[in-house]
Structure formats: structure tokens, C-alpha cells
Amino acid sequence: MFGYVIRRLLAAIPIALGVSMVCFALVYLAPGDPIQTLLPPDADAETVERLKRLYGLDRPIVIQYAEWLYRVATGDFGRSIANGRPVIEEIQRSLGNTVLLAFLSVLVAFSIAFILGTIAGRKSGTWIDRAVTGVAVLGVSIPNYWLAIVLVIIFSVELMLLPSSGTAGDTFDPTSWEHIQYLILPVITLSMIPVGIIARTTRSAVSEVMNQEFVVTLRANGLPEWRVLKHAIKNALPPVLAVMGLQFGTLMGGSILVETVFAWPGSGYLLSKAILTRDVPVLQGTILVLAMIFVVTNLAVDLFQSTLDPRIRRG
Amino acid sequence: MTTRRLASLCAGFALLATLAAPPAKAQETVLRVAMTAGDIPLTAGIPDQGFEGWRFVGYNLYDALVLWDLSRGDVAADIKPGLASSWAIDPNNNRRWIFNLRRDVKFHDGSPMTAADIVWNFQRFTQESAPQFNARQFAFARAYLGNYEGIEAVDDYTIAITTKQPDSLLPYNMSFLMMVSPRRSAEVGNDADAFARNPSGTGPYRFSRMVPGERLELVRNPDYWDRTRIPRHDRLILLPMPEASTRTAALLSGQVDWIEAPAPDAIPRLRSSRMQIVTAPYPHNWAYQLNFVDGPFADVRVRRAANHALNRADFREMLGGVALESFANLPPSAPYYGNPRRYEYDPARARALLREANCLPCRVTFAISTSGSGQMQPLPMNELVKSQLEAAGFQVTLQTMDWNALLQVGREGRERHQGVHGINISRSLQDPFNGMFRFVWSRQAAPAGSNWGHYRSAEMDALIDQALATFDPAARLALLTQVHEKMSEDAVMLWVVHDLNPRAMSPRVRGFVQAQSWFQDLTPITIAPR
Numbered sequence: 001m002f003g004y005v006i007r008r009l010l011a012a013i014p015i016a017l018g019v020s021m022v023c024f025a026l027v028y029l030a031p032g033d034p035i036q037t038l039l040p041p042d043a044d045a046e047t048v049e050r051l052k053r054l055y056g057l058d059r060p061i062v063i064q065y066a067e068w069l070y071r072v073a074t075g076d077f078g079r080s081i082a083n084g085r086p087v088i089e090e091i092q093r094s095l096g097n098t099v100l101l102a103f104l105s106v107l108v109a110f111s112i113a114f115i116l117g118t119i120a121g122r123k124s125g126t127w128i129d130r131a132v133t134g135v136a137v138l139g140v141s142i143p144n145y146w147l148a149i150v151l152v153i154i155f156s157v158e159l160m161l162l163p164s165s166g167t168a169g170d171t172f173d174p175t176s177w178e179h180i181q182y183l184i185l186p187v188i189t190l191s192m193i194p195v196g197i198i199a200r201t202t203r204s205a206v207s208e209v210m211n212q213e214f215v216v217t218l219r220a221n222g223l224p225e226w227r228v229l230k231h232a233i234k235n236a237l238p239p240v241l242a243v244m245g246l247q248f249g250t251l252m253g254g255s256i257l258v259e260t261v262f263a264w265p266g267s268g269y270l271l272s273k274a275i276l277t278r279d280v281p282v283l284q285g286t287i288l289v290l291a292m293i294f295v296v297t298n299l300a301v302d303l304f305q306s307t308l309d310p311r312i313r314r315g
Numbered sequence: 316m317t318t319r320r321l322a323s324l325c326a327g328f329a330l331l332a333t334l335a336a337p338p339a340k341a342q343e344t345v346l347r348v349a350m351t352a353g354d355i356p357l358t359a360g361i362p363d364q365g366f367e368g369w370r371f372v373g374y375n376l377y378d379a380l381v382l383w384d385l386s387r388g389d390v391a392a393d394i395k396p397g398l399a400s401s402w403a404i405d406p407n408n409n410r411r412w413i414f415n416l417r418r419d420v421k422f423h424d425g426s427p428m429t430a431a432d433i434v435w436n437f438q439r440f441t442q443e444s445a446p447q448f449n450a451r452q453f454a455f456a457r458a459y460l461g462n463y464e465g466i467e468a469v470d471d472y473t474i475a476i477t478t479k480q481p482d483s484l485l486p487y488n489m490s491f492l493m494m495v496s497p498r499r500s501a502e503v504g505n506d507a508d509a510f511a512r513n514p515s516g517t518g519p520y521r522f523s524r525m526v527p528g529e530r531l532e533l534v535r536n537p538d539y540w541d542r543t544r545i546p547r548h549d550r551l552i553l554l555p556m557p558e559a560s561t562r563t564a565a566l567l568s569g570q571v572d573w574i575e576a577p578a579p580d581a582i583p584r585l586r587s588s589r590m591q592i593v594t595a596p597y598p599h600n601w602a603y604q605l606n607f608v609d610g611p612f613a614d615v616r617v618r619r620a621a622n623h624a625l626n627r628a629d630f631r632e633m634l635g636g637v638a639l640e641s642f643a644n645l646p647p648s649a650p651y652y653g654n655p656r657r658y659e660y661d662p663a664r665a666r667a668l669l670r671e672a673n674c675l676p677c678r679v680t681f682a683i684s685t686s687g688s689g690q691m692q693p694l695p696m697n698e699l700v701k702s703q704l705e706a707a708g709f710q711v712t713l714q715t716m717d718w719n720a721l722l723q724v725g726r727e728g729r730e731r732h733q734g735v736h737g738i739n740i741s742r743s744l745q746d747p748f749n750g751m752f753r754f755v756w757s758r759q760a761a762p763a764g765s766n767w768g769h770y771r772s773a774e775m776d777a778l779i780d781q782a783l784a785t786f787d788p789a790a791r792l793a794l795l796t797q798v799h800e801k802m803s804e805d806a807v808m809l810w811v812v813h814d815l816n817p818r819a820m821s822p823r824v825r826g827f828v829q830a831q832s833w834f835q836d837l838t839p840i841t842i843a844p845r
Contacts, residue, residue, distance in 0.1 A: 032719030036726070039454050040365065045726045045762030047457045054450040082363075083354060084451070084508045085527060093527065149560060156568035164564035166554060169530050263556045263565075265528045273353050278719055 005299065012295040019291040020072075020284055024065050027280050033057065034081040037277040055081060068284060078281040082273075087285040090270060095252075095289065098259070098266035100172060102251035104187045109194035110244055116195075117202025117240075118233065124207040132199060139196030145257040148189045152261070155185060165263040186262045190255055194247040201243045205236035238305040245301030249294040344548040344842045346824070347571040349556040355531045358522065359511035360439070360495045361455040365688040366743055366833040367575065369491070371553050374834055375533055377493035377516035380414055380433070381486045385830035388595060391648050392832035394490055394746075398428065398517065402486055404786050409481045410464070414489075416472040420540045422496035423522070424515040430468035435497045437466045447497070447505045459488040461764075481784040483791055487746035519544050519838050520551055530554050546838045547826065566590060566819055572842065573820040579635030585819045594815040595829045596639050596646040598744035601691055603681060603737035603809040604754065606729045606768040610736040611674045618806035620668035620677075622658035624707035630699060630812050634691065638812040643803045644751060645744055646813045648831055651795035655803030658810070665707035679704075679736040680712040687718030689741035691814055697739060700811065728761025729768050737809060738767055743833055747795050752779050755798070755807055770807055 035048050035057065052058045056067075071078060077087035113136075120132035156164035168179045209215065209232045218228045256268035263269075267286055274282040348371060350356075356368030358376060374382070382397035396402075398417060405411035420428040438445040440456035441463070462485070464477045478485060496515035503509035514522050517540070520533035531553045535546040554571060556562045559578040565571045567588055577585060582592055605612040612618050627640035639646055643655040669675045683697045684690055694715075701711040714735065716724070724732050725740045742765075744750030753765040756779050760766045775798065782794040802808075820827070823843040830836065 030720075031716065032723050036719045036722040038363070038451070040458060043454060043458055043726070044764050045728070047454055048726060051450060051454050079508070083357065083527070084359075084511065086508075090527070149564075152561075152564045152568075156570075157564055160568055163570050164568045165556065165561045165570065166565070167529060169526050260558050261561055263554070263558065263561050270528070276353075276717065276719065 001303075005303070008295075008299050008302075012292060015295060016288055016291060017069075020069070020288050021065070023284055023287050024061070024068070024280070027278055027283060028061050030278070032278055034278040034280055038081060068281070072285075072288070077285040080279055080282045082277045082279045082282070087281045090282055091267070091285050091289055094265055094267045094270040094286075096172075097167065097264060098252055098255065098268065101183070101186055101190060101255065101259075101264065101266060102248055104183065105190035105251055106194055106244060106248045108187060109191040109198055109247070112191075113195045113198035114202050114240065117199040118206050118229075118236075120199070120203040121206025121236070122210060122229070124203075124210070129203070132203065136196040136199040136203075139192045139199070141196075142192055144189050144192055145261050147192060148185070148258050148261040151185045151189060165261075167265065186258060186264055189258050189262075190251060194244070194251070197247060198240060198243055202236065202240050205239050206232060209235045234308065238309050241301055241305055241308070245297050249297045252290055252293055342844070343550055345550045345552060346548050346573065346837065346840055346842060347552045347554065348837075349554050349562040349565050349571045349574040351557055351559075351562070351575045352555045353557040354528055354555050355525060355553065357451070357511060358514045358525065358531065359507045360436075360449070360452050360493045360514075360516075361491070362493075363451075363455070366745075367688075370834050371837075372531065373493050374518065375520040375551065375837065376514055376518045376522060377495065378420075378518050379490050379492050379494065380416075381490040383490060383830075383832055383834050385832055385834055385836040386828060388828050388830060390831065391598070391650055392830045392834070393650075394486055397490070398433070398494060399489075404483075405475070408477075409784065409786070410478050412476045412478070412482075412485050413469070414474050414476065416474065417540060418472055420517050421538065422498065422515050422517055423536065424496050424499050426496060426498040428494070428517060429471050430474045431471075432497050433474050433494060434466055434468050436492070436494045439495070439500075440492065447500055449507050451507070456492055459491045462488075480780075483783055483786045484746065484748050487748065490746075519546055523550065528555070544836070544838045547841045551837060563819075566821065569821070572824050573818065575818050577817060577819045579637050579817070582635055582637070582817065582819070589822050590819045591822060591824065592817055592819050593827070593829045594637055594817045595831050596648050596813060597816050597831050597833060598645065598649065598750055599689060599741060599814045599816070599833070600641055600644060600646075600744060600808075600810060601638075601689075601696070601739075601741050601812050601814065602641065602644075603739050603811075604725075604767045605808060606733075606736045607770045608729055608768065609733040611672070611677050611679060612736050612768070614672045614674070615805060616668045616672040617674055617677060618809070619658065620665040620672070620707065621679075621704060621709065621809045622806050623661045623668070624665040624704050624709065625658075625700065625809070625811060626660040626703060627812060628660070629703070630696065633695065633699060634812070637815045637817040638691070639815055641810040641813045643799065643810060644754075644808065645799060649744075649750070649799075651747065651792055651799050653796035653800045655800050656806075658803075658806070662703075662707040669708045675708050676710045677708060678710045678712070680714055680734060681737045681739055682714045682716065682721055682724050682732070682735045683739045684716060684718045684721040687721065687741075689743070689814070690718070690739075691741070691812075693739065696811070700809075725765075725767055726762060728766075730761075741814075745833055747782070747798075751795070751798050751802060755779075755802060770805075772801075772805070775801055775805075 035051050079086055080090055116132045120129040123129050152164045155162045162184055163182050167182050173179045215232060256272045259266045259269040271286050350367055350371060352364040352367050356362035356364040356372040358372055362368030362373045378397050380397055380399040381394050383392050384395040385392055399414040400417050402412060402414045405413055439447040439449055440452055442448055462478045462482045464479050466476050469475050499515035500510055519536050519539045521536045523532040523534045525531045533551045535549055539545045562574040563577050563581045566574045605618060607613055631638050631640055642657050645652050669677050684693055697713055701713060704711050725738055753759045755770050755775050757771045757776050760769045778794055778798050782791055785791040825841045825843055826839045
């Protein structure tokens with residue numbers, strides 16, 4: 001097992017290199033550069049050139065990349081071109097905000113979806129199954145930025161129960177309503193897509209397991225239905241966990257729209273800003289860290305799966 | 316008996332507690348503002364995030380030698396004394412300006428402001444070898460120091476600035492240069508990022524705290540040198556919210572008191588919730604700079620035809636009334652507006668002009684952006700321009716790009732983009748140089764300046780040189796008016812609308828006067844109790 005983990009982590013290195021190289025190249029292939037939005041529109045081209053020199057952006061791309069890589073290898077992500085702040089601080093802060101949102105959203109989604117999916121899987125083919133499938137399809141289909149706006153209109157503008165955007169502005173305190181209230185609408189919005197996907201996966205996994213022979217055997221041995229279900233759920237869990245892990249990874253980098261609507265200072269928002277301003281150090285650092293989170297999340301899910309189901313052997 | 320004793324003991328304690336408690340603290344009054352910026356503007360001197368940065372951070376934390384008089388809404392804002400109480404051109408040298416500094420100004424860290432501090436700040440902007448030199452401040456300042464040659468401290472409270480050529484407009488440029496505290500900069504080893512986290516200026520607000528990317532909090536500076544502008548609220552909270560619907564929801568739900576630029580279609584809803592909507596003309600235009608060398612706009616008849624082809628009332632309607640039809644470069648409230656040629660909607664005349672210029676259908680290409688500072692609603696507005704121009708005989712291709720890429724096209728000038736016949740970059744027209752000269756002065760031809768399409772006219776150059784060398788305000792005003800009228804005569808741009816810069820605020824916000832400017836004074840605002 002230990003050797004397997006080490007091998008998987010080592011395999012992340014070429015992934016990281018590939019991701020950072022593609023990202024670096026894409027930024028330089030697109031028109032525009034970091035200096036354009038750094039300067040007021042009125043600045044002349046000579047100022048642009050002088051500033052490029054001062055920031056070291058006039059050197060060949062390969063050298064810039066190599067230097068960036070060397071610095072990252074020594075733990076230095078550099079400074080944002082747009083605001084001069086250390087990239088690692090920007091990532092820590094925004095990633096912390098996004099992990100909070102993504103973790104809570106997946107937790108909420110999993111709790112709801114697993115119950116719905118299990119009920120639907122057991123009652124496969126009945127109206128309950130169809131109703132749950134309907135809810136799942138709705139969850140996946142509703143554009144979440146639209147849902148975000150609707151929730152804001154209802155709960156913030158009309159009922160004035162919850163804040164419409166932002167954070168409490170300090171380090172998150174899970175015991176303070178002042179802090180928690182800012183999370184509710186974004187978490188509900190973000191959990192809708194995973195609810196749909198996890199419910200559908202759970203439904204098909206449970207319904208497949210329920211038709212297997214060992215279930216018939218358990219029933220024939222006179223086991224009560226709840227214990228039969230316990231065994232069935234244990235067998236249905238691995239694919240559901242795999243999907244959950246992927247959803248967490250997706251939410252980590254893919255909630256740009258929701259973060260924009262709620263002015264939530266997370267990693268999606270940071271990325272979109274970095275793209276618009278071609279802030280290469282921030283872009284590179286964030287994408288690298290997100291890629292690594294994806295790799296680690298998948299590894300964690302794999303390990304958890306094999307713990308749950310010893311049949312999943314790892315070499 | 317025991318019960319009674321207990322009760323009296325309790326009563327005694329209660330009385331003691333009441334007496335010992337500090338007197339009820341007066342409620343802190345807070346003004347919360349939602350900005351359109353995606354991040355907190357830079358706090359280390361001259362801000363970024365366009366003029367919004369100047370409006371909310373620059374002029375609140377800092378002062379310049381010269382400030383803008385934002386106390387009136389009925390006239391276009393003009394400059395007034397700032398850190399310099401007066402200025403005059405040297406009677407013996409028309410390239411040397413003398414600025415007399417105030418003697419009662421202190422930085423927020425307590426150090427007094429003297430001529431040496433101003434010289435130190437100019438070195439921060441311009442002198443690469445100085446330890447306090449800052450590349451970003453250099454880049455921001457450069458647009459205002461094109462004619463700057465040098466600075467000297469004449470005595471503790473007098474400085475002299477020399478220019479490369481006579482420049483009667485120099486005081487306007489000085490209004491954009493924020494002065495920071497040398498003492499604080501030294502304390503943080505001249506590290507601009509460390510300074511930005513604990514800045515010290517001379518402005519009406521002091522820095523309180525910042526959560527990067529989320530909020531900036533400033534507090535009243537009770538020792539501000541201009542006693543009439545000490546803020547009438549205790550705290551100012553600035554929140555970046557780039558999405559218009561998010562800002563609107565934040566105002567309606569009571570999370571903020573003030574929002575910049577609500578979406579035009581949200582204005583009726585805001586009004587129905589008793590929110591105050593304020594609009595005012597200010598020096599902004601949404602226009603196209605044209606290519607005077609390559610393609611059809613080299614012919615003045617084609618440029619005039621395009622200006623006659625637009626029905627600007629339609630744009631005003633599309634924008635919910637928060638725009639002013641633009642027939643010339645400046646809004647009519649500008650002091651040097653004059654009596655420019657008026658390009659009324661007349662598609663038949665436009666077609667006749669195109670026929671006369673032998674360009675029918677007349678194929679043109681515009682570079683436009685999907686968003687950007689001051690760009691209003693670029694996509695639907697450009698589509699409307701295209702359909703109206705095409706109805707009058709043009710054939711329009713829109714080259715759409717993101718804001719960053721369009722800025723690059725704008726800076727590089729027509730030479731590198733000969734297939735582009737016009738660029739749609741909204742401009743600020745805050746002063747005569749930025750509002751007119753830079754677009755039509757041959758010395759400003761891109762990439763050296765903002766004359767993107769290389770307009771050249773010996774007559775225009777002569778007028779500009781003369782205006783720069785005229786230090787009598789009345790005589791200069793006449794020359795500036797001539798420049799503006801000639802810009803219209805030559806149809807140097809395709810003008811569409813001036814933004815009316817709507818902002819919405821809660822009914823609790825009192826005492827705000829909307830100046831005809833990009834900048835606004837927040838200090839007189841009071842917040843009524845809930």
C-alpha cells in the first residue's frame with residue numbers, strides 16, 4: 001500500500017509539469033499580456049516596454065518558464081503582477097474559502113443524494129424511483145448561476161433573511177451565525193449539481209447490487225431487510241465515493257460563476273481575475289495547486305474505496 | 316428575612332453594575348460602498364482599477380499637490396489647491412512652475428509634510444536608481460509626467476517643477492499624483508507591498524484594515540488639514556463587487572448603502588424600493604477612435620457620414636435613459652465645449668456623403684471588447700452601431716476581443732493594425748490634455764501616445780502649442796474651445812454617448828453632492844439611523 005501511494009504521488013510530478021507548461025504556453029499564445037491591464041489605458045507603448053523590462057517579461061518565454069519552475073521547486077510561487085502580493089498568500093486565502101464551500105456543498109449533496117438514490121434504487125421502477133430521477137435531472141440541469149440569482153432574490157432581497165454576497169471578512173468561525181449566514185446560499189446553489197449526479201450514481205449502484213445473488217442468499221437466510229440493505233450499501237458505496245471525489249475536485253476549480261454572483265473570494269474567482277489580467281504567476285500557481293488537489297483527492301478516494309472493498313486490489 | 320436580604324443584595328449589585336458600566340458608546344456610523352472593481356484598488360499611492368480607484372481610495376487616503384473641487388453638482392468640476400496652497404509660473408521662465416506648500420499638513424503617521432517629501436515622491440515616480448522607486452507608480456504617473464523635466468525644493472515649503480516645453484496645464488497633471496509618507500515607506504524598507512498593507516498618506520481618511528480581495532476599511536482622519544472636509548461618518552467600507560446584479564441585490568438587502576453603476580434595467584426596481592438614484596453628466600465618452608491613414612476613414616466625408624448615420628436617441632433608450640447623446644467629444648457642460656458642428660441623425664445625408672466619397676457600400680472594421688472599464692454594455696451597443704451604420708450604406712465587421720487584447724491594439728496604434736479602421740475604447744476626458752490633445756496632437760501619435768489613428772493637422776498642432784504656452788486662463792479657454800470645435804469639424808471620432816454614471820444609494824445616505832467628475836467627495840455624507 002505504501003509503495004502504491006508513493007508511486008501515485010510520483011506520477012503527479014509529470015502531471016504537474018504538463019499542466020504548468022500548457023498553462024504557460026496558453027497565456028502567451030493569447031493576445032494581450034500582464035502589463036496591458038496593469039497600466040491605465042492612457043499609458044503609451046514605451047511605458048509598456050519599460051515596465052516589461054522591469055518585470056522581466058521581455059525575456060524569452062522558455063527562460064521565464066524555467067525560472068518560474070526553479071522558484072516553485074524551491075517553494076517560492078512569486079508575486080502577483082496585478083497587485084504585488086505573494087502568490088502563495090493569494091492562493092491560501094482563496095483556496096481556503098473555496099475548500100470551505102466545496103466541502104460543505106459535497107457534504108450536503110452527499111447526505112441528500114445518498115438517501116434519495118438508495119430509496120430510488122430499492123424501489124427501482126416505481127413512482128418513487130421516477131420522482132427521485134426527476135429531482136436528479138432537475139439538479140443537474142438547472143444552471144447554478146441562475147439558481148444563485150433566484151435564491152438571492154427570494155432570501156436576500158424579498159425576505160431579507162440572508163446576506164446576498166460576500167463573507168464576514170474575517171477568519172471563518174464555525175460557531176458564529178454572523179459567519180455561517182454567508183455560506184448558506186452559495187452552499188445550497190453549489191450542492192445542486194452534485195445532488196443530481198450522486199443520486200443517479202447511487203440509484204444505479206444500489207439497484208444493481210440489490211439484484212445480485214448474494215442479496216437473494218442473505219434474504220433466503222432470513223436476515224432482516226435493514227441488514228440486507230446495510231450489506232448492499234457497503235457494496236454500492238465505492239462508485240459513489242469515486243463520483244463524490246470527482247465532484248469535490250470539480251467544485252474546487254469550477255465554481256467561477258457562483259463565486260462571481262455571490263462575490264465569494266474563492267479560487268474560481270481568483271482564476272477568472274487572473275485570466276482577465278493575464279496575471280501569469282497567480283494563474284500558474286493556482287492551476288498547479290488545483291491540479292495537485294485533483295490528484296490527491298482521487299488518490300484519497302481510491303484508497304478509501306479499497307479499504308471499503310478489499311476486492312479492489314492495488315498492486 | 317433571608318429572602319429580603321438576598322433581594323436587597325441583588326439590587327445593590329445591580330445598582331453597582333449600572334454605575335460601574337461605561338457610558339453607552341455612540342453607535343459608529345459606517346458608509347458601505349460596493350465598487351465595480353474586481354479587487355481592492357492599490358493602496359500604495361496612485362491606485363489601479365481605473366478612476367474608480369482614484370475615486371474611492373486615491374483621494375481618500377492621499378492628497379495631491381492639486382485637488383478637484385467636487386463640492387458642486389451644477390458645474391463641471393475644476394481643480395483647486397491641495398497640498399499646494401497656490402502655484403504660479405515663474406515670471407522669468409515659462410517652463411518653471413512654483414508651488415507653495417501648506418505648512419499645516421501631517422501624514423497619518425504624524426510626520427509633517429515638507430518640500431523634501433514632495434521631491435522624494437517625485438523620485439519614487441521617476442528615478443529608477445532611487446531606493447523608493449516603484450515600477451508601478453512610475454507606470455501610473457508617467458501618463459501625467461510626459462512633459463516633466465525635473466523638480467527642486469526651493470525652501471522647506473516651496474518646490475519648483477520644470478517642464479520640457481511651456482505647459483500651462485501642468486497643475487491639472489499634478490492632481491493625479493498621490494503623495495505618500497516617506498517615513499512609513501522607510502519603516503517598511505521601501506517595500507511597496509508592505510506599504511500597501513499599512514499605508515500612510517495625508518488624506519481625509521486613514522487606513523484601518525484590509526482583507527485582500529474582499530474589503531478595505533478606512534476611518535475618519537480627525538486631524539485632516541482641510542477642516543471642512545473631515546468626514547461626517549466614522550468609517551468607510553469599500554467592497555469589490557464586479558457583477559451588477561450582485562451589487563443591486565446587496566443594496567436591496569441592506570448589506571451596503573451605496574452601489575456604483577447599477578444595471579440600467581434594475582433602476583425601476585431600485586426606485587420602487589425607495590433607493591436614491593443619482594446621475595450626472597461627467598467627462599466620459601463612448602466613441603470610436605478612427606484610423607486616419609488606412610481605409611475609408613482617411614476621408615473626412617466618410618467620418619462625417621458615420622456620425623450622421625447614428626440615431627443616438629436609440630442608444631439612450633436602450634440604456635434606460637442613463638446616457639447622454641454624444642454629438643461631440645465632450646459633454647455640453649464642459650467649459651470649452653463651444654459651438655461644435657452638430658451631427659444630427661440623417662441617414663440620407665450619410666449615404667450621400669458616402670456616394671460623394673466613392674465608398675458605397677463602405678467596408679469598415681472595428682475592434683471592440685466584451686467588457687472593460689467604462690465600456691458600458693459593449694456588445695449590444697456595438698451591434699446597434701453596426702445595424703445603424705449598415706442602414707446608411709456601411710458594411711461593418713466587428714472584431715471582438717477581450718479588454719486586455721483591445722488595450723494592446725489601442726496602445727500599438729494603427730501601424731500594427733492596418734486592417735482595423737476604428738477602436739472602441741471609452742476614454743476619460745477629465746482635463747484638456749486627456750480630454751482632447753492626446754487624441755489629435757501629432758506628438759501623441761501611437762505608440763508614443765493616445766492618438767491611435769495618427770490624426771495630423773498643422774493647424775491643430777499650432778493651436779495646442781499655443782494653448783500650452785498661454786498662462787492666462789481666459790485666453791487659454793478660448794484656444795481650448797477652438798480645439799474642441801475643430802475636433803468636431805474634422806469628425807475625429809465616431810461619437811455615440813456620454814455615460815451618465817448612475818449610482819444608487821439607500822435612503823439613509825444623506826448629504827451627497829454628485830459632482831460632474833469621475834471623482835466624488837464622500838466626506839460630507841451622513842448616515843441616518845435605521
